Amino acid sequence: MTTTAGNTKAYADSSGSFKRRGPRFTDRIVASPSGPGEWPVEPGRYRLCVSLACPWAHRSVIVRRLMGLEDVLSMGITDPLQDDRSWRFTLDEGGVDPVLGIRYLEEAYLARDPEDGTENGVSVPAIVDIPTGQLVTNDYPQITIDLGKEWAAHQRPGAPVLYPDELRDEIDEVNAGVFHDVNNGVYKAGFATSQARYEEAYTALFARLDELDERLENRRYLVGDHITEADVRLFTTLARFDAVYHGHFKCNRQKLSEFGALWAYARDLYQTPGFGDTVDPDHFKRHYYMVHTTINPTQIVPLGPEQAAWLTPHHREELGGSPFGPEGTPPEPLEHPLKPLGPIDM
Incomplete structure (x- = not known):
């Protein structure tokens, strides 16, 4: 295939x-x-x-x-x-x-x-x-x-340093595990064509998510005290997890929203300017459910889950740190919305 x-x-x-x-x-x-x-x-x-x-x-x-x-x-x-x-x-x-x-x-x-x-x-x-x-x-x-x-x-004044020299080795190490088991891991589960290969990917995915959940219990961000390249790379998979990967790719041991620290961490990032305001569930649900016809031949696009849950309090600020660093500032609000889509037309 x-x-x-x-x-x-x-x-x-x-x-x-x-x-x-x-x-x-x-x-x-x-x-x-x-x-x-x-x-x-x-x-x-x-x-x-x-x-x-x-x-x-x-x-x-x-x-x-x-x-x-x-x-x-x-x-x-x-x-x-x-x-x-x-x-x-x-x-x-x-x-x-x-x-x-x-x-x-x-x-x-x-x-x-x-x-x-x-x-x-x-x-x-x-x-x-x-x-x-x-x-x-x-x-x-x-x-x-x-x-x-x-x-x-x-770059704008106040932009964060996402790949600082002193944290580069740790960022690279975290990114390597996240790529193999999470970013690419959901695809390895979803597109596997044998039960054994699917189960291998599924097991590695949730082992890594459990490890990340534990890592984030007492630290606000994956590496250091503010957002880095590591947080960006993990977030984009987490943003799609419950809406797509949990069902469509059979990554269904539990939802992201059923984790503790990991779900709070994801909401913290989502509520940070630059993250949640770039998320478009309509785009990614249509893509996965309508393009991957070997997995979803009916091309029916699910209506849920509701995005409102991403805006609930996360209390991660209590762990210290700041998203943009001690002297950083958030980007200005978006002047123009991302490109909307019309009604689903089959």
Whole structure:
């Protein structure tokens, strides 16, 4: 079975185990380019293309907002529903991205590599060079780190430091476990094609969630005293857990809302500017339930759960720490809402 699983083309091997192909284009946009594969940071030159449905792309939406890069890095939002050419700009007038002038993100991939540009799938997030229309990078782990560090000259005053040098090793260690068992773990459970492989993924997922729940009992954030790259990466999976992964991917030992510290932690982040205001359940429920027809052939989209629970008190401030650091400040409220969707049309 081959599928498009969020950020890249994926498949199940002969044992029934889900396998994710990594990003193919790993160039970077950096403050001081020094060699091949490095592009210069330039305000207005690039466009960040995302799906609000995709947890891997959602990371970049959060970091762009936390850093206050809206005026220097424009953002295009794709339809949560895909066709055989993958992500498309049907939410824009005429079905064309107003900045890039393309209907499908695939066009930027093929502009970069006409022969093999889509070999590993068409994934989001993707950063496109506006003047040439070519894809620069779809390296989703590196994109958020670079937005937090390399774009420092253009960040808003009071932006948090998401990947501080003194905490980098600990952040990397936490991120590695979260990626394998949680971020990718829900996919390994949901797309497994054998009972044994599903049970392996399920067991590893909840073992890791139990570990994180315990870790967060006496500390407000995963690493250090304010939000870091580690919190961004975990949050986007937690934001989709009860609405999608619990039922759709059979990750149903318990809901996120049935954890103690982990659920309070998730609500704390959700109520932090830059996190909850970038969450769009309509986009991600439509994507998972309507695109993954091997799992949900009826394409019926569930109405729940209610988002109001995310706004209940969490009391995490009692643990100390501050979301943006001792001198940091929250981003300004969003001036324009994220792209709404109309009624579900089957």
